[in-house]
Amino acid sequence: MFNKVQAGAQQVDDAGREFLVFTLANQEYGIDILKVQEIRGYDSQSVTRIANVPSFIKGVTNLRGIIVPIVDMRIKFNLEKVEYNQHTVVVILNLETRVVGVVVDGVSDVLMLKPSEVSAAPQFGTAFSTEYLTGIGTVGERMLILVDIERLMTSQEMALVEQAAVV
Amino acid sequence: MSAGVDLSQFYETFFDEADELLADMEQTLLAVDVDHPDSDQLNAIFRAAHSIKGGAGTFGCFGHLADTTHLLENLLDALRRGEMSVRKDMIDLFLETKDVLTAQVAAYRNSEQPDEQAYQRICAQLRELALEQGGEIPAGAVSAPVPVASSQPEPQPAIAPATAPAAPVPAGGSPYRVTVKSITPKDAQALSDEMALLGQVLHRESSPDSLSIWLDTTASAADLEAVCCFIVDAMQVSVVSEAPPADAAQAEAAQPAQEPVAAAAAPAQESVAPAVPSSPSSEPSSSSEPSSASDSSRKKAEKSGKESSTIRVGVEKVDQIINLVGELVITQAMLVQTASTLDPVLHDRLLNGIEQLERNARDLQESVMSIRMMPMDYVFSRFPRVVRENASRLGKRIKLTTHGQATELDKSLIERIIDPLTHLVRNSLDHGIELPEVREAAGKDPEGQLVLSAQHNGGQIVIEVSDDGAGLSRERILKKALQQGFPVNENTSDDELWQLIFAPGFSTAEKITDISGRGVGMDVVRRNIQSMGGHIQLSSRTGEGTTTRILLPLTLAILDGMSVQVGEEIFILPLTHVTESMQPTAEQLHSISETEHVLHVRGEYLPLVALHNVFSVDGAQTDITRSIAVILQAEETRFALLVDHLVGQQQVVVKNLESNYRKIPGISAATILGDGSVALIVDVFALMRMTRTKEGVAGF
Numbered sequence A: 001m002f003n004k005v006q007a008g009a010q011q012v013d014d015a016g017r018e019f020l021v022f023t024l025a026n027q028e029y030g031i032d033i034l035k036v037q038e039i040r041g042y043d044s045q046s047v048t049r050i051a052n053v054p055s056f057i058k059g060v061t062n063l064r065g066i067i068v069p070i071v072d073m074r075i076k077f078n079l080e081k082v083e084y085n086q087h088t089v090v091v092i093l094n095l096e097t098r099v100v101g102v103v104v105d106g107v108s109d110v111l112m113l114k115p116s117e118v119s120a121a122p123q124f125g126t127a128f129s130t131e132y133l134t135g136i137g138t139v140g141e142r143m144l145i146l147v148d149i150e151r152l153m154t155s156q157e158m159a160l161v162e163q164a165a166v167v
Numbered sequence B: 001m002s003a004g005v006d007l008s009q010f011y012e013t014f015f016d017e018a019d020e021l022l023a024d025m026e027q028t029l030l031a032v033d034v035d036h037p038d039s040d041q042l043n044a045i046f047r048a049a050h051s052i053k054g055g056a057g058t059f060g061c062f063g064h065l066a067d068t069t070h071l072l073e074n075l076l077d078a079l080r081r082g083e084m085s086v087r088k089d090m091i092d093l094f095l096e097t098k099d100v101l102t103a104q105v106a107a108y109r110n111s112e113q114p115d116e117q118a119y120q121r122i123c124a125q126l127r128e129l130a131l132e133q134g135g136e137i138p139a140g141a142v143s144a145p146v147p148v149a150s151s152q153p154e155p156q157p158a159i160a161p162a163t164a165p166a167a168p169v170p171a172g173g174s175p176y177r178v179t180v181k182s183i184t185p186k187d188a189q190a191l192s193d194e195m196a197l198l199g200q201v202l203h204r205e206s207s208p209d210s211l212s213i214w215l216d217t218t219a220s221a222a223d224l225e226a227v228c229c230f231i232v233d234a235m236q237v238s239v240v241s242e243a244p245p246a247d248a249a250q251a252e253a254a255q256p257a258q259e260p261v262a263a264a265a266a267p268a269q270e271s272v273a274p275a276v277p278s279s280p281s282s283e284p285s286s287s288s289e290p291s292s293a294s295d296s297s298r299k300k301a302e303k304s305g306k307e308s309s310t311i312r313v314g315v316e317k318v319d320q321i322i323n324l325v326g327e328l329v330i331t332q333a334m335l336v337q338t339a340s341t342l343d344p345v346l347h348d349r350l351l352n353g354i355e356q357l358e359r360n361a362r363d364l365q366e367s368v369m370s371i372r373m374m375p376m377d378y379v380f381s382r383f384p385r386v387v388r389e390n391a392s393r394l395g396k397r398i399k400l401t402t403h404g405q406a407t408e409l410d411k412s413l414i415e416r417i418i419d420p421l422t423h424l425v426r427n428s429l430d431h432g433i434e435l436p437e438v439r440e441a442a443g444k445d446p447e448g449q450l451v452l453s454a455q456h457n458g459g460q461i462v463i464e465v466s467d468d469g470a471g472l473s474r475e476r477i478l479k480k481a482l483q484q485g486f487p488v489n490e491n492t493s494d495d496e497l498w499q500l501i502f503a504p505g506f507s508t509a510e511k512i513t514d515i516s517g518r519g520v521g522m523d524v525v526r527r528n529i530q531s532m533g534g535h536i537q538l539s540s541r542t543g544e545g546t547t548t549r550i551l552l553p554l555t556l557a558i559l560d561g562m563s564v565q566v567g568e569e570i571f572i573l574p575l576t577h578v579t580e581s582m583q584p585t586a587e588q589l590h591s592i593s594e595t596e597h598v599l600h601v602r603g604e605y606l607p608l609v610a611l612h613n614v615f616s617v618d619g620a621q622t623d624i625t626r627s628i629a630v631i632l633q634a635e636e637t638r639f640a641l642l643v644d645h646l647v648g649q650q651q652v653v654v655k656n657l658e659s660n661y662r663k664i665p666g667i668s669a670a671t672i673l674g675d676g677s678v679a680l681i682v683d684v685f686a687l688m689r690m691t692r693t694k695e696g697v698a699g700f
Helices: A149-153 B007-031 B039-059 B063-080 B088-109 B116-133 B139-143 B185-198 B221-228 B269-275 B293-309 B315-339 B348-372 B383-394 B411-432 B436-441 B474-483 B494-502 B521-531 B684-693
Strands: A017-024 A027-032 A036-041 A057-063 A066-072 A089-094 A099-104 A106-113 A133-139 A142-147 B175-181 B199-207 B210-217 B237-241 B373-375 B398-403 B408-410 B448-457 B460-467 B535-541 B545-553 B558-566 B569-574 B578-582 B589-591 B597-601 B604-610 B628-634 B637-643 B645-653 B667-672 B678-682
Touching (some): A017 A142, A057 B678, A106 A133, A106 A142, B063 B088, B063 B116, B348 B411, B373 B411, B383 B398, B411 B448, B411 B521, B411 B545, B474 B494, B494 B521, B645 B667
Parallel strands (some): B569 B678, B604 B637
Antiparallel strands (some): A017 A027, A133 A142, B199 B210, B373 B408, B448 B460, B558 B645, B589 B597, B667 B678
């Protein structure tokens, strides 16, 4: 039902940092793999809907006894195609004080990026506000947009935290 | 008022608490800035001392601890009231006192008597400081810690013949006979010397391997034994009250009396011997009760038995187990579902195994859950003794009644409710219930009633302490409040006035006793309750009594829930709010406006709230007469909640939503159902507020 990612098992060293790569509308994004707890398949049966909340909050689910909110990034960023099938995955993030599940189009890779492969964040618009970007990674022909997921998830616009985010 | 509750089962908890409080006290003491003392810090130190004293007093057998903290508390009280200014040497003395207290706690924990010299020294120093301050120290405060022992020679520093002021010391000193069997001549000499220090040796008889000494002393039998135990083994010693043989001829047919009742004596040495196994105790404790020595040795045996049978485990470890077991149960349910498609004949053994697994998993889950849950009896059973002892000391007649002992409460809450409850009970004993004469004069039953009760009420646990005593005195509180500069006047309502007794440093007690009356109690009580996320209410009517009500949130508690279905969704209603459910008929329905209806049930008009409207559920039953109305009660308000179906009743474990998410309007918490899905627990109070404000969902 779910694959475990060896979160935190790899040591970050001078050679670079590891990123989990996921896709949203054919664009690849990278997040710090140390924030990722595990990746699960999306099972709509196990997500309990919550009334009167923004539509991108799918509800809460039971993750081994912990109640975890599930956010659909595709709805949040107004992607046109939002469907749930057996390939839909939830990335469970282990943030500083809380656990959050994020629905994305797919998870493709775990990549090691050396500092030389990371350039400054672009000023052009992506799904994410530039405020939450840490840079652009280049691996061969591929371009990764690197996201500060901790900051994004605790931000006020995600409405996951009771009050204004403390970053 | 039942006696005989074994308090020793709570000793360990008390010691742990005391250790923590002392550690806190030290830290705070070290942090105090002598030139600019912070009143919060002084209050904190004072409360720590007060709590330890309260605990030690409850058990009644930690005399040194209670006396020392009492002196300390007096000084701290003066400091925090600003009657004394803080000096560095005071802090030093307090720190030293803290060390002595720590040693005393350690000694009591090991069933030993604390160091008498250290105790006397520190008490003397504390008293000196108190005198120097010139402040008026209540007589009781000074005299309490001066035991009979101080006037006696102290051969063994570790032995306190009069630890507890209430110890039964035979007045005038009736003679005791101390018999030691199989003793070596060297020990015999040492023992004789010791005995001579404790009193006047009337007669001494020795044979090659035994020694008998008749002693005229003010010390108790238990103390004599305790002294002997430093030289010989407890099994060898017997102490009885008996006149020396010179007078023996007068009392011929007398029984060997254990208790120092009369000079009834047994001349025949043989008749004493059978009593030996039952009387000796190696425990140098002097219990405040006239309990026999065998009683204390039994307690000790129980205690040592307990040490090996329990372990202290961090709550987070238990929580981890609970979560893992929950996961196991869900996996097991998944297996059952998958296996149900298999051919039972071909997979006979596999299916049997799965069935076995199911039973084991359920049992495991049940036992793990029970680890955290404890009945309120754990708290309530402490009070009969507190009430009994204090009632007799204060000369009052009090009947204690408890309800709801079986109400289960999470362990972490139950441990933290003890202190606040103790304060409340003591307040009722000391200030609430009047003396029998006063009660009779007021036309009340001379016997006062004190009622403790606990119950689950909706999303909360309600614990009540109520008495039928004098109630709060409006004039006294008002006077005191004006004195202390609180913003009150003649027109302030009773309820507002009562709130003042929760303010730090506010006490209306006319005299300070060692039970209560420093005004620290209610301050501590409220802080403790608030730190548990609960709140406290007080109602009182002059002349009729006081009721204090503690409401604790359901967090951590198990909840009896009714699961209901709306559309495809399951919600849990707290069962304590549910009074009945019914299918409404068209005749019962009356519409107030286009969207608002009331339900007419047995002469009562109840507002109707549709759950699918509140939580915007799709696909719910919209025909009211085809849905189910669950009648809910929150506080005094009743209303009907419309749902599609009743699913069942079950106990659910309350899971916090805020830890990873945030508060959801109208929902108090969540739980995990048997199939692993999450169900939300409805906040009935929030729904009730909605029916009142009529603002719909926006009313949250």
